[in-house]
Amino acid sequence: MNYQWNWGIFLSPAASGDSTYLGWMLSGLQTTVLLSLSAWLIALALGSLMGVLRTVPNKWLSGLASAYVEIFRNIPLLVQLFIWYFVLPELLPASLGDAFKQKLDPVTQQFVSAMVCLGFFTSARVCEQVRSGINSLPRGQKNAGLALGFTLPQTYRHVLLPMAFRLVVPPLTSEFLNIFKNSAVCSTIGLLELAAQGRQLVDYTAQPYESFIAVTLLYVLINVVVMTLMRHLENKTRVPGYLGGK
Amino acid sequence: MYDFDWSSIPGALPFLWEGMKISLEITVSAVIFGVVWGTLLAMMRLAPVKPLAWFAAGYVNLFRSIPLVMVLLWFFLIVPQLLRSFFNLDPNTDVRLTSAMIGFALFESAYYSEIIRAGIQSVPKGQVAAASALGMTYAQAMRLVVLPQAFRNMVPLLLTQAIVLFQDTSLVYMSALADFFGAAYKVGDRDGRLVELLLFAGAVYFFICFAASQLVRRYQKKLNAHVAH
Numbered sequence: 001m002n003y004q005w006n007w008g009i010f011l012s013p014a015a016s017g018d019s020t021y022l023g024w025m026l027s028g029l030q031t032t033v034l035l036s037l038s039a040w041l042i043a044l045a046l047g048s049l050m051g052v053l054r055t056v057p058n059k060w061l062s063g064l065a066s067a068y069v070e071i072f073r074n075i076p077l078l079v080q081l082f083i084w085y086f087v088l089p090e091l092l093p094a095s096l097g098d099a100f101k102q103k104l105d106p107v108t109q110q111f112v113s114a115m116v117c118l119g120f121f122t123s124a125r126v127c128e129q130v131r132s133g134i135n136s137l138p139r140g141q142k143n144a145g146l147a148l149g150f151t152l153p154q155t156y157r158h159v160l161l162p163m164a165f166r167l168v169v170p171p172l173t174s175e176f177l178n179i180f181k182n183s184a185v186c187s188t189i190g191l192l193e194l195a196a197q198g199r200q201l202v203d204y205t206a207q208p209y210e211s212f213i214a215v216t217l218l219y220v221l222i223n224v225v226v227m228t229l230m231r232h233l234e235n236k237t238r239v240p241g242y243l244g245g246k
Numbered sequence: 247m248y249d250f251d252w253s254s255i256p257g258a259l260p261f262l263w264e265g266m267k268i269s270l271e272i273t274v275s276a277v278i279f280g281v282v283w284g285t286l287l288a289m290m291r292l293a294p295v296k297p298l299a300w301f302a303a304g305y306v307n308l309f310r311s312i313p314l315v316m317v318l319l320w321f322f323l324i325v326p327q328l329l330r331s332f333f334n335l336d337p338n339t340d341v342r343l344t345s346a347m348i349g350f351a352l353f354e355s356a357y358y359s360e361i362i363r364a365g366i367q368s369v370p371k372g373q374v375a376a377a378s379a380l381g382m383t384y385a386q387a388m389r390l391v392v393l394p395q396a397f398r399n400m401v402p403l404l405l406t407q408a409i410v411l412f413q414d415t416s417l418v419y420m421s422a423l424a425d426f427f428g429a430a431y432k433v434g435d436r437d438g439r440l441v442e443l444l445l446f447a448g449a450v451y452f453f454i455c456f457a458a459s460q461l462v463r464r465y466q467k468k469l470n471a472h473v474a475h
Binding site: 070071073074075076077078079080082083086087090091177180181182183184185187188195198199202208209212215216219220223224 | 248308311312313314315316319320323324409413414416417419420427431440441444445447448451452455456459
């Protein structure tokens with residue numbers, strides 16, 4: 001093996017002319033972070049809604065929510081992504097589909113599909129965590145709420161959810177980490193996020209080791225930062241008296 | 247409205263089946279290797295020898311903090327060259343399947359190791375103490391007392407992880423290796439019927455994974471009923 005290491009490659013001007021290769025990587029990092037955070041908002045909102053629906057007494061609503069979870073959990077992320085990106089615009093009413101394909105620039109199309117796909121995919125996992133959070137509460141809490149004259153929605157709003165959300169913070173940490181890792185799948189539809197930039201760097205610089213080591217380390221860095229932030233949040237939201245509580 | 251035309255699927259079934267065989271091959275080899283290497287990693291991590299525990303912890307944490315896509319990129323773009331120069335292979339040898347298998351196996355073993363570690367730790371400490379009081383060595387206690395009990399409790403989790411792994415094998419699409427998803431994409435691309443083929447692929451994955459997860463759930467219930475008695 002006589003490989004020529006050249007870490008200076010990152011500072012040399014990139015083929016696009018307006019940036020360095022380091023600039024490429026940072027723009028990839030930015031896309032990864034933006035994509036993951038926006039998808040996380042969707043996942044959290046939809047996942048909480050579905051998680052609540054899974055626990056309500058109405059058979060139809062809970063059945064609907066569990067079908068939702070099964071669909072998003074049993075199809076590979078890559079296949080879901082391709083369906084959102086290639087299939088859905090075709091199936092929409094012609095005017096909407098064409099608007100998506102023609103009015104939006106390709107980067108926005110990729111970003112929107114990726115965001116929605118990751119959001120829905122992760123929401124099924126968030127849903128399961130929220131459900132198990134609600135189910136882990138003693139049954140007496142719900143009964144007490146109802147006995148006090150709260151309606152069912154009020155019981156959820158004032159009694160069950162404030163407690164359940166504090167309990168699910170630790171399991172949600174790992175889903176939050178997963179969304180960053182899963183966002184790398186979106187490089188397959190051409191979205192220039194971190195992994196895709198790494199791949200592009202290999203093609204342009206012919207320094208595969210430096211590019212891949214740098215990208216891999218950036219993912220590790222994201223992981224460490226997210227974990228540190230979530231530890232703080234976990235400490236803040238811990239419930240005294242519960243396992244791991246104060 | 248879109249005009250569906252499913253006619254390209256029946257003729258493509260043999261090709262899709264070849265793809266499915268590749269997906270299954272990768273899944274099975276990664277599960278077997280992952281469980282074996284994962285068990286070793288878990289035992290190292292729990293072993294009293296510090297450097298072994300550090301190595302295992304580092305390995306597991308590294309693989310768990312990087313995306314599978316990144317691991318596969320390493321194994322598709324870089325490892326094949328290394329393998330070729332290392333074993334002096336003919337540059338035309340197709341090592342993609344082998345390196346895909348190795349990539350998945352090394353990646354999944356990190357996840358398996360965490361499941362197995364939790365399983366080992368769920369066995370009461372008294373069991374190890376009893377085994378060593380009977381004169382067993384640490385290795386014997388692990389092999390004859392701890393692991394058999396740990397594995398029985400872990401089977402549902404290991405199987406669930408295998409279902410996840412089966413879904414993840416669709417990512418070998420990146421290497422242009424025709425696994426089930428890759429094959430479906432190729433057929434759809436060739437016939438201009440990407441919509442139908444992608445929906446078909448999604449339906450097949452859903453059917454297999456849903457059925458498998460229902461079986462695992464039933465097995466878990468049986469196991470719980472058995473333990474309760």
